[in-house]
Amino acid sequence: MKKIFERPQALTDKPMHYCPGCTHGIIHRLVAQAIDQLGVRTRTIGVGPVGCAVFAYEYFNCDMIQAAHGRAPAVATGVKRVHPDRVVFTYQGDGDLAAIGMAETVHAAARGEKFTTIFVNNAIYGMTGGQMAPTTLVGQKTTTTPYGRDAEETGEPIKVSELLSTIDRAVYVARVSVHNPRHVIQAGRAIRKAFEFQLRGLGFTMVEVLSTCPTNWGLSPLEALGWLEEKMLPVFPLGEFRKPAEEEAV
Secondary structure, eight states, X not given: OOOOOOOOTTBOSOOXXXXXXXXXXXXXXXXXXXXXXXXXXXXXEEEEOSSTTTTHHHHBSSEEEEOOTTOHHHHHHHHHHHOTTSEXXXXXXXXXXXXXXXXXXXXXXXXXXXXXXXXXXOSSBTTTTSBOOTTOOTTOOOSSOTTOOOHHHXXXXXXXXXXXXXXXXXXXXXXXXXXXXXXXXXXXXXXHHHHHHHHTTOOEEEEEEEOOOHHHHTOOHHHHHHHXXXXXXXXXXXXXXXXXXXXXXX
16 A cells, blocks of 8 residues: 655654644644755754744754744854854744844845744744734734734834835745645745745745634634735735746756
């Protein structure tokens, strides 16, 4: 019998702690699949964040380092510069990356640090109780915006992919989603591309993945997938915002 499904070697068999319907597990698998497909597990170093994915080091079957809040890009910079032959990635949520860690991310991209960032955007602070995040939508209700985010008072959601795409040394910036199987496949391809460009030494790469938070959105897992598609995609359109020139990408 042909085996058509198995756990990637780059994932441990430890059960994940994520809430039912949260898509962190899918994204973990896509990252692990890319590592497996490229055959780089034994020379991959991941940098874990603060937030819902804080225990990522228990799920990825590769060398992992835990960074302080928002500092994953700084840690990854040090690791990659000391070990330029390794594949280095950070795994960060919107609170970790787009709030306290924004400066770290922007300057790592500006320097063209040759690591990959996986940015998980669920438009809310998941781990700490559902407060407004930099990516919270206008009108979205959170525990700190119970009447909905007011742009006049708290501004507009930060579009990280669009922002980083203006930086010359960011060689690959893409936004994907995992709300249905077709988009999961596309997300996997984008993550693999980011790692491939890193292996070619081209520069900073980032894949933003739109994700769900059924618990803090107050929705069922199925409703959350629909909310992502209906509410998040118009604000955070999918696509490759920056990619290498054709001759470099080959």
